[in-house]
Amino acid sequence: MPVLVLGGFLGSGKTTVVRHLLAEAQRTGRRLAVVSNEFGALGIDAALIGDRPGDMVELAGGCVCCTLSNELRDTLQLLRERADPDCIVVECSGLALPFDTQLHLYRPPLRDWVGDEACVVVVDSERVDEADPLFEEQLQSADLLVLNKVDLVGEAGLQRARARLVELAPDTPIVEVIQGAVPLGLAWPHAPRATAPGHHDHDHAPHGHVAWASQELRVPDGLGESACHDWIYARRGVRTKGFVRCAEGIRVVQGVGRRLELVAPGPGGVPPELVGRVVVIDRTTP
Numbered sequence: 001m002p003v004l005v006l007g008g009f010l011g012s013g014k015t016t017v018v019r020h021l022l023a024e025a026q027r028t029g030r031r032l033a034v035v036s037n038e039f040g041a042l043g044i045d046a047a048l049i050g051d052r053p054g055d056m057v058e059l060a061g062g063c064v065c066c067t068l069s070n071e072l073r074d075t076l077q078l079l080r081e082r083a084d085p086d087c088i089v090v091e092c093s094g095l096a097l098p099f100d101t102q103l104h105l106y107r108p109p110l111r112d113w114v115g116d117e118a119c120v121v122v123v124d125s126e127r128v129d130e131a132d133p134l135f136e137e138q139l140q141s142a143d144l145l146v147l148n149k150v151d152l153v154g155e156a157g158l159q160r161a162r163a164r165l166v167e168l169a170p171d172t173p174i175v176e177v178i179q180g181a182v183p184l185g186l187a188w189p190h191a192p193r194a195t196a197p198g199h200h201d202h203d204h205a206p207h208g209h210v211a212w213a214s215q216e217l218r219v220p221d222g223l224g225e226s227a228c229h230d231w232i233y234a235r236r237g238v239r240t241k242g243f244v245r246c247a248e249g250i251r252v253v254q255g256v257g258r259r260l261e262l263v264a265p266g267p268g269g270v271p272p273e274l275v276g277r278v279v280v281i282d283r284t285t286p
C-alpha cells in the first residue's frame with residue numbers, strides 16, 4: 001500500500017492540500033485515508049478538513065516523527081487491517097521532520113505491507129526566507145516541493161521563492177500551486193523502494209520542540225469581526241488557527257506570521273466544542 005508523507009512548516013497550507021487530495025480522490029473513486037497530526041491538542045485540523053470522519057484519524061499533542069511515533073505505527077496498522085484504503089496520507093505537524101516520519105514506515109509490522117512511499121513538502125511562497133533550521137531540514141526531506149500560495153507574491157516574489165528553494169534543495173522538483181491544488185496523480189507515491197531511504201542523508205541534532213510552545217486562547221463571543229481580528233492579532237504567534245463566534249457569525253481563524261484571516265466556515269460546519277478556541281504556536285523565549 002502506498003503512503004504519502006506530507007510535511008511543511010507552520011502555516012504552509014498542508015491541511016488545504018489534504019482537503020484538495022480528499023476531494024479529488026472522492027471524485028476519481030480512489031479510497032484515500034488521512035492521518036493528521038497537530039502540535040497543539042485541540043484537533044482543529046480535523047474540523048478544517050471536513051465532515052467525513054471515516055476519511056481521517058487525528059493524532060494530537062505531539063509530532064509523528066518523535067513523541068507520537070508508536071501511535072502512528074499503531075494507527076497505520078489499524079487502517080491497513082480495518083479500512084484497506086488505496087493510499088494513506090500522513091499529514092505531519094508543522095514542527096515535524098518528514099524524513100524522520102518516513103523512517104517509521106520501515107518498522108515492523110509496517111515494513112511488511114507499505115509499498116511505495118514519498119514525501120511531499122508544502123512551502124508558503126511568502127515565507128521562503130524563513131530563517132529556521134527546521135524549515136531547511138524539512139525541505140531536504142522532500143521528494144517533491146509544493147510551492148503554495150503563488151498568487152500572493154507577484155512575479156518577482158515567485159522568482160525569489162524558486163531561487164531560494166533551488167538553493168536549499170537543488171535536486172528536488174518543484175510544483176507551483178494556488179490554494180493547495182496539487183493533482184492527486186502527481187502526489188501519489190509511485191517510486192519503488194527496496195531499502196530504507198538514504199538519498200536525504202544529513203546529520204542533525206536529535207529532534208525536539210524545546211524552542212516551540214502552543215497555547216490556547218479563549219476568544220470572547222460576540223465581538224464584531226474587526227474587533228475579534230484585532231483581539232487575536234495582538235496575541236498571535238508564528239501560527240494561529242481555530243474558530244470564533246463573532247457578531248456576524250462563526251468564523252475560521254487562520255494566521256501565519258503577520259497575516260491573519262477570519263473567514264466563514266465550509267458547508268460541514270464547526271464542532272460546537274471548538275468554537276471560541278484558538279491555538280497559537282510560537283517560539284519560546286530562551
